Amino acid sequence: MTDLTEHEVLVRPRAAPEAPAGRTTGWWAMVLFISTEAATFAAILASDFYLRFSAKGSWPPTSEKEPDLVLPTTATVIILVSCLPMLLGSLAAARGSRAGGLLGTLGAFAGGVAFLVLQIVDWLSEWPDSTVSKDAYGSLFYAITGLHAAHVLIGVGMLAFLLVSLAVRRAAARPRGPVSLVAMYWYFMGVVAVAVYVTVYLSATLWATR
Known part of the structure; x- marks a missing residue:
């Protein structure tokens, strides 16, 4: 076996590195984060039903304003519909289309902002008939909806960062990864929006009419 000279070693073509098999670290990190947050929401929603079944008398209490379904229904529909452009943007990014990923992200961003605006309007409509410190119902109402709104705000921040990254081409080389993670x-x-709507608004309204 002949030894390679220094020149031969330098000019010898190197094998291209293999792409890592399986899911990326970012994918597993997002799955772990979502799983943790899902457990948090499951616990706080379960506490609502626990206190509801343990309460003596009506739920919501007669001193509370019955939830108005117009605003939360509209907000829930908006955030659900915003998942469609996010899906289309994710599929476009998977094909290497930066423009498709940008448009899909922009649609989801607009839906998230609209949801937050409607959530604030809903809080203002409930106040001061329902307050955080008035009773268990009011505390849970603002805790659950506030927790969800905070997470939506985080999502809007992710979408905004992704929009900037795609716009300045920082994520243009490999748009699939960032867009798919934010889409998840x-x-x-x-x-979660559906779970909160059913628990806080729809079931509470049906329960009050029993």
Whole structure:
């Protein structure tokens, strides 16, 4: 076996590095984060039902204003619909389309902002009939909706950062990874929005009419 000279070693073509198999570290990190937050929401929503079944008398209490379904229904529909452009943007990014990823992210961002605005309007409509310190119902109402709104705000921040990254081409080389990760979180926000709507608004209204 002949030894290679220094020149041969330098000019010898190197094998291209193999792409890592399986899911990326970012994907597993997002799954772990979503799983943790899902457990948090499950616990706080379960506490609502626990106190509801333990309460003596009506729920919501007669001193509380019955939830208005117009605003929360509209907000829930908006955040669910915003998952569609996020999905389309994620699929476009998977094909290497930066423009498609940008448009899909922009649609989801607009939906998130609209949801937060409607949530604030809903809080203002409930106040001061329902307050945080008035009773258990009011505390849970603002705790659950506030927790969800805070997570939506985090998602809007992710979307805003992604928009900037795509716009200045920082994520243009590999748009699939960043867009798909943010999309996972946004789908989770849509699922939580339905759970919060059913627990806090819809079931409370049906329970009050029993």
